Amino acid sequence: MRSKTENLKKNAQNPGSGKSDLRPAIRKIFNCLFDSYGPQGWWPLTELHEDGGANPTKTSSVQGYHPGDYTYPQTRDQQFEIICGALLTQNTSWIQVEKALLNLKHLNALYPEGILSLSQDVLKEAIKPAGYYNQKTIRLKSLVLWFTELEGNIPAREELLHLKGVGPETADSILLYAFKQPSFVVDSYTRRIVTNLRLVDERADYSEIKALFEENLPKDLEVYQEYHALLVEHAKRYYQKKSSYTKCPLLGLIQD
DNA sequence: AACCAGGACGTGA
DNA sequence: TCACGTCATGGT
Numbered sequence A: 001m002r003s004k005t006e007n008l009k010k011n012a013q014n015p016g017s018g019k020s021d022l023r024p025a026i027r028k029i030f031n032c033l034f035d036s037y038g039p040q041g042w043w044p045l046t047e048l049h050e051d052g053g054a055n056p057t058k059t060s061s062v063q064g065y066h067p068g069d070y071t072y073p074q075t076r077d078q079q080f081e082i083i084c085g086a087l088l089t090q091n092t093s094w095i096q097v098e099k100a101l102l103n104l105k106h107l108n109a110l111y112p113e114g115i116l117s118l119s120q121d122v123l124k125e126a127i128k129p130a131g132y133y134n135q136k137t138i139r140l141k142s143l144v145l146w147f148t149e150l151e152g153n154i155p156a157r158e159e160l161l162h163l164k165g166v167g168p169e170t171a172d173s174i175l176l177y178a179f180k181q182p183s184f185v186v187d188s189y190t191r192r193i194v195t196n197l198r199l200v201d202e203r204a205d206y207s208e209i210k211a212l213f214e215e216n217l218p219k220d221l222e223v224y225q226e227y228h229a230l231l232v233e234h235a236k237r238y239y240q241k242k243s244s245y246t247k248c249p250l251l252g253l254i255q256d
Numbered sequence B: 001a002a003c004c005a006g007g008a009c010g011t012g013a
Numbered sequence C: 001t002c003a004c005g006t007c008a009t010g011g012t
Helices: A002-010 A022-038 A077-087 A094-106 A111-115 A120-126 A133-148 A157-163 A168-178 A188-196 A206-214 A221-238 A242-247
Strands: none
Touching: A022 A221, A077 A094, A077 A133, A077 A168, A094 A120, A111 A133, A120 A133, A157 A168, A168 A206, A168 A221, A188 A206, A188 A221, A221 A242
């Protein structure tokens, strides 16, 4: 990742054509966050837990991250697990999703055919900790069915968006982390940060914020993966309570 | 004890 | 288009 970081710093000045040049700001933010927090090791996988998922009651020390290693997913089941996690984490904290994934793993069902073999009731009970279990049960099964019919192909973003329960963020998460496609992920944290820094208008929609990053960064998988994870880490520290927005160190980094 | 978490969707204006 | 209600468990 170090080379990517240096590469980013080197290209920091390169005027975009037309609109205001936000490239330096977008790159400065990345460098600042990376220097502060280091590589984040997204997307987390249950296999990488030290206990292999044997201790589901643990509530602290979330594991499964692989900082600096961009070779994941390495198997079809890992790819599948990322897709499941992307759906389950909608408006839900990751710790809850982790419990759901471990429940599935302990049912020996954390793989496509395994999920499909579960009854609605058992599946519903397994993913309960992740919330919205009624709709997520239905959506997860249809997502799994779609995945089994994919047969190794890389889906188009539009195709993902047609799936029930897959909106823009989930689609981009699946593309970026499961299929290694450079598609920038925008979540509510990202929105809070860029609006607080006044890089976009308050009412900017998803695609506008997505474009802000994609148009001002090299189209690089590792940068995209790391940037999103860093924004989440940063937001957990400064963007949970509105009162702390003003304490965001990035405010001093961007001069307008 | 409200409030929010790594959203998406259906509805009515 | 867009603001708003709904879905649901579990943490602070």
